[in-house]
Structures are given as structure tokens and as C-alpha cells.
Amino acid sequence: MKKILYILMMPLLLTAGSCKKFLDVVPDNTPVIDQAFSLRVMGQRFLATCYNRLPANNALGNENFLMADEFWLNSTANFGSAAYPGWYISMGQQNANAPLLNWWGNAGSGAYWQAINDCNVMIERVQEIPDMDVAEKNMWAAEAKVLKAYYHYLLVRAYGPIIIRDKNLSVYGDQTAMQEPRVPVDDCFAYIVKTIDEAMADLMPIEQNGNLDVGRITQIAAKAIKARILVDAASPLFNGNSDMVSLTSDSGTPLFNQTYSEAKWVVAAAACKEAVDIAVGSGKRLNVWTPPANLTVGSQSTRFQMDYRTAFNESDGNAEALWYDTRSIAAAAFQAAFTPRGFNTNTVSNGNITSFMGATLNMAEKFYSKNGVPIEEDKTYPYASRFDLVTVPATDEYRFNLQANYTTVRFHLDREHRFYGTLSFDGGVIL
């Protein structure tokens, strides 16, 4: 009898014995999110993750280009809608079913909700990092707060009333808790500005470690961001916008405040003054181009054009830049797209220049006349005959910006410095 019992036990013993250990195959130190807050080095990576979803200005397909009808590309075969959605928006193809530049969704460009989630995790957990002092931890938390506010702002700018994500939802929590209403636009802006204000004191006033801190949120950057946000909040799109009267919450309150409020402009102006004061106090000023020593620049117009161009293009020694996008590099492919091709390939090879992009006539008309007013308002500007052909006189007034004795449209003459500093056109001179 006993023998039978032992025999019966054998298969069970074989299996039941050290089963638990046998079935626990995952080793102990597999990466979990806690490890991102175990060392300062790891914490820095998480801080970089918070910055990662800022709009990057380094490729045509990114979220900031082509939507405003400012450029046009050469063919839909070369530039498909998946990689260059902005262009298709300006062609009128935005729709609710398969939205182009779907910033609300999680896929593709601008996954701002994921960025807000990352910033919230940073704010909650940065204090856990052991080998940092409290002031630096507070500074990182403050940067994450400003970034969080900025991402909310980017969503408000695109969608109007949004959901305020002040604290992260629990991953396996009740799904009914995820059904939240949209918050009226005024409250969105109030939350955004409040968050920036809360964080202001803990930020570094200006880049402390020279080049290593360029791109980080400083107080100069934060005040400038806040000023920009308040100007948007005071602008007609958000201030008393009667076109959006039908966008209401479930209870019927309009999500866009229908009353125009001048007080918003007062607040915006005050914020701008504050931002200017702190920037000037730290040595920022309008950019002035210094020509290299071996170059004599005859025309004041050329100097103004170069001031304007280097304000945008120059990163070294640019006194006007308050907050850098460290990824914004016009790489070779990008430059090849907007550089015009030479006509005479016998003398000048075009190499890799594709010249697929062009500025639109719409944009060219927006630049002012040389008198500093829009061309349709300038009394001395021949607006009605601006597309007639003329020959460029060979005088000093014209020869630095246009080819002397060349026949081109009247439209290209007598325009402001920014026109000549930004666009290249038929009959123009490439500096």
C-alpha cells in the first residue's frame, strides 16, 4: 500500500517541488521606470525625454512647415501626404476622418499628450534622485513644468479647448475616469500661465554653463514663452471669437468666451515688458551683423538684409536669440530643396540642388514697399501695374539688390529690406 502511495506521489513531487522558482524566469534587474530616477545621469536622460517632443525645425516634413501656404513643393509624387502632411493641409485636404498632423492622437508628429505624461512623471518623481541637491532637483521640476505648460499651449493653439492633464491617469484604472470634458479656452490659458508662474522662481536666470545649457528653459525663455502665450490669448482668435459660438460643452456653455476683453491685452503687454526687461538686463539685443574684416559693404540696405538674415540663421554670437531649438539645422537636403538652380549648366553645375520648393506669390505680396507699408496701402507704389515689365535702372539705389539693366516685373523693385533679404527672384542678386 505504501509503495503505491509513493509511486502516486512521484509525478506530483516532480512538478510541485520547486515549481515557483522554476517558472520565475525573468532575472531581477530588467529595466523598469524606477531606474530612471536612481541616478543623476539617468535623471538627465528623463529630462531630455521631456524636451524631446518640442517641434523640431530640421526637416520639411515636420509640423511647423508648409501649412501656411508659405512654400509650395513641386509634385505630389515627390512629396506624399504621409511624410509632408502640412502641404496637404494647405491644399485643402484636412479632414476629421484621417486628420493630417494628428497632434491629438499618439502616432506620428507632435505626440504632445505623451510629452505631457512624461513631464508629469518627471515632476512627481525627480525628488527621488539621490545624488543631486535640492536646488537642482527643483530646477529640473520647474523646467518640466514650463514644458508641460508649453505642450498644453501647442494643443490649445491647434484645438482650442482641450483637456487639462495636470496629473497622470493611472494605467489600469477605471476607464470611465478617462471620459473628461473639454475645458473652456480661458481656463486653459489661465492654467498654462499659472503653471509657468509657479515654476519661474526655480529656473536658472540665464544659461549657467555656457554652451552646455543652450536649449534649456531659462527665466528669459520662460518669460518670453509666457508673453507669447498671453498675446495669443488676447488675439481675436481666442478673445471674443463669435465664429465659435456653436462650440459648447455638454451643458451648453460656450467653450470660447464670447465677450471681448481688453484687459487681456493689458496683461499681455505687461508680460511682454517683463520679458523684454529681463532679456535686455541679461545682455540680449537686436541682432546686428558685423561684416568680416576683408569685406567693404557699400550699401546700408545690404547691412539691414544681413541683420535680418543672420538673426534667423546665425547661431554663434546671436544676441537676439532667447531660446534655441538645438535641432534646427538646415541640412544639405533641406538647403538643396530651396536653393534655385542655375540655368547655364555649362558654366555652373547644379550638383545636388533639387530646387523643389518655392515661396508663393501670396507671401511675396505680404512684404512691404520700401516705405515700410503694405504695398496695397502705399500711395506711391504702383500697385495696379505691379506685374508690368520694367528694366532695372543702373543706379546705386537699385544695383545692390537687382541686376542692372535687366528686365523684370515692377513687383520686384522698391520693396523693403526684408523682401530682399529673404527671397531670391528673377532679376535679383544673390548675396
Place this chain on the structure above:
Amino acid sequence: MNFVPGERDQAAILYAESQFSYNRIMGDHNVSAMLVGTIRDNVQTPESYTLLNTLPFRNVSVSGNTTYSFKEKYYAQFTFGYNASERFDENYRWGFFPSFGVAWTVDKEKFMEGLKPAISKFRLRATYGWLGNDNVSTSENRFFYQSIVNLNNPTRGYSFGLPTNIVEGYPGVSITRYANPNVQWEISRQTNFGIDLGFFNGALTFTGDYYQQYRYNIVQQRAGVTASAGFQAPILANVGKYKSKGFDAELTYNKNFASGLWIQSRGTFTYATGEFVHFDEPTYAYSYLSRVGLNSNQTRGYIAERLFIDDAEVANSPQQQFGGEAVMGGDIKYVDVNKDGVVNGDDMVAIGHPTVPEITYGFGPSIGFKSFDLSFFFSGNARTSLFIRPYNTSGNLYGTAPFGNRFSPNAVLQAWADSYWSEENQDVYAQYPRLSQTATANNTQTSTFWMRDASFIRLKQAELGYNIKGITVRRFNVKSVRIYMSGTNLFRIGAFKLWDPEMGAMDLPIHYNVCSILV
């Protein structure tokens, strides 16, 4: 010395089993019992090297079975499995799966004596039981109770400092999966009824099985998660439920005649269908958007009416919102099912039959007479649809689009060349819409325009042989020689003619006809 190392594929399997069995015959009663314990450990070279892929697969199980039969007429059986898998959290690791079965050999009953030899075999059987499935994910997504975090992700990082000067770059942190300790075994509950019949001493036999299966705890992505939560990974849980049913039947006929003629033939038939009982999805405004009640292989798409005749018609029709290029004359016109003035995701309905055939069948005899023998076998599918892929964006194949694209050029299908919309020939019922250089979002939507009936019957195998008797070549010890001719996939009858429908939505049509004469 161009040394190219060979593939290094290694696998190691450790399997230990202990078995205890008991058999006893006591007069008319026959009892047996068995208890088996197994341990299995499987380590193998993964397709891609991540930490989780290289961990072993381990299963432990205790299973057993007892059977009882009386007079070899009545049978009953009870089986159980108590299984554990390394994939689940320790609270849900073990699953208990019993099943029961009974059978009745009717032809041994007294009242059946008179019917022999007409009905020579008659057996009924039924089973009912549960089974567990732990294969709920790919090998690298196995451990749902662990989160998958990448602490060194270069695409999620940022660098500080002017690019023209020295730059401080940091990789970022990304989450590929959130930990869910509650994921457990998927369970299926199955009922099966079977009948075995034999007539004329086994000359004609019939076997039939009918089953019903209910699967629950299917691991599925939760649909109610809002995008504003900003989660980086889909949230999974055991929420899906699916039921299926079907039957298999087989009929055989074997006979040897005195004249030297012999026949062996066989036919099979399978029908299987299923539908979702519960599928985690949002509450849709229109009931036809729900997956509940649909087969898991059911395709959903738009209903294509015809092509737009010209641009003016596009402007006067409901707007088709797919992004991408503007819709023009010659593009596919879809039906606005809910009549809301736009064609969008709310107009998708279930279209066609499931892409996996619901019915498969086959039949064919082998016949021989004296020295000749002839056999052939037909097989076929029914109740299935296939969707032609107009543009394939994965890999480098460009689908069936004429000329492909500049990276992978194609030839043109005759069917498209014969019938396409063009300015000169504005045929709204053409087989191919307006030609374009790149895939247009409008024409690549899943719709009835690209749907075809993929049912067919084909002559799968045919063979004709002749046995030459009396030839012996003593030198080579040859005793008999048979010459035969055989062919595979000789012809096919079906609605879809462009290529072999068994290929599905293949991009490159392949035909294969083998005809050989062998000795």
C-alpha cells in the same frame, strides 16, 4: 579568404516526464487510469536579440485521465490538465482544465444484430471540456507582469548646446509596455459530437464531427483608453470573447470487384464559422461599426459604388475624407452609408466573406482495372473573399499598380490595361481607377472595389499509371515496372481569374502546373 560565418541556430530542450498508469479488467468492466507529470524547458535562438527573447519557455503540468468501459459498448472518460506557464504572474500561473467524454458503440447492441451487414459500424461520441492557451503574445512580449522600458533610446533624447559647438546629447527613456500582473490564461470551452458509420462491412464509411467552441479571456487591447492620457503603449487585458462552430465530415468507399476492377475513393468536407461575442471597443453611434457578431477574419471596409465620371461629379458628391491628394474624376466613389454627407470611418461596414475560407472540401477516386490505374483528386474552397492589393507599401513590392514606382518597377496586368478610367475613356465601371504616380489615399482604402470572390474548385492531383507485368531484369533485381503520368493543379474553375486565389492578395501572380511523365 572570404570567411562568412554560418547561421548559428541553437536550441536546447529539457523534457522530463513521469507517468503512472493503471489498468484493470474486472469481467465486463474495464478501468484504466493515468497520471502524468511533465516539466519542459525550451531555450532557442530568437529572431531578434533582446533580453526577454533569450529567456527560456517553461511549462510544468500535471495531467491525468481515467477511462471506464462496460462490455466494450459504453465508454466514459475524464481527463484533466493542471498546467503552469512561465508567462504569467505567479498568482495566475496555474490553470486547471478538465474535460469529459462518453461514447457508445451502438453496433454491438442486440437490436443492431439484424441490421448487419448493412450497417456494420455505428458509434456515437461526445466530449465536453476546457483548454488553456498561454500563447497570448510574441516571445518578446511574453511577460505582461513586467514593464518594458528602454532607458537608452536615442530617438527619444535631446541634445543641449549650439550644434556648431560641442554638444551634450542624451538618449531618452521610452516605455514599450506597462506592467499588467492580471494577464492570465486564455480559456476555450469546447463541445464535440461525433458519429462513425460503416456500411456493407466497411465498404462505405462516414465520419462526422460537430463542434462548438467558446473562447474567453482573450487578451486584447483596451479600446477605452483616451489619447489625452498620453500612454506610450497599448493597454492589454483578458477581455475578448469569441465563439465558433463547425463540422467535419468524411465519406469513403472502397470496393474490390471480382473482375479485377477496384475503387478507393474519399471525400471530405469542412465548415467552420465564428463570431465575436465581446470585443473591447468604444460605444459606436452606428451599430454596424461594432465587431461583435463578426468573424475574426471578416474584413471591414467601404462600399464602392463605381468611379467618379469627372471632377464635377466629385464636387457634387459627399466629401470623401481620407487626407492625401484631392479626389478627382476617375477615383473610386464610395457609398455614404449613414447619409451624413461625408464618407469617413463611420461608413465602414463588414464586406465580403472571411478571408480564411469557411468551407473546404475535396473528393476523388482511385480506380484500377487490371494493369491500369487512374486516380484524381479535386479540392476546393467556398465562402471566402480576397482583396486585391492595389499598392503594397511594405517591402519593395508595389502591389498590382501599373508600372509600380520608381524604386520597384512592375509590369502591367492585362486586366488593368484592358479596362481603366482615363480622360479619353471615362468608363465608370472600369476595373482600375484613374492612374496616378503614387498611391492615392482614396483608392487604397479597403473596399468592395478590390474585393473578389475567391471560391474555386481545382483538380489538385491526377495520375494515370500502367503496371508492366512480366518484365524482370534479373541483372538489376527488377521485379516490376510501372509507368505513370501525373499532374498537379491541372485546372481550376472559379470566379477569380487573375491569379491563383489560394495565394490570397499576392502581388506577384504565380501559376504552377506540373506535368511529368516518370518511370
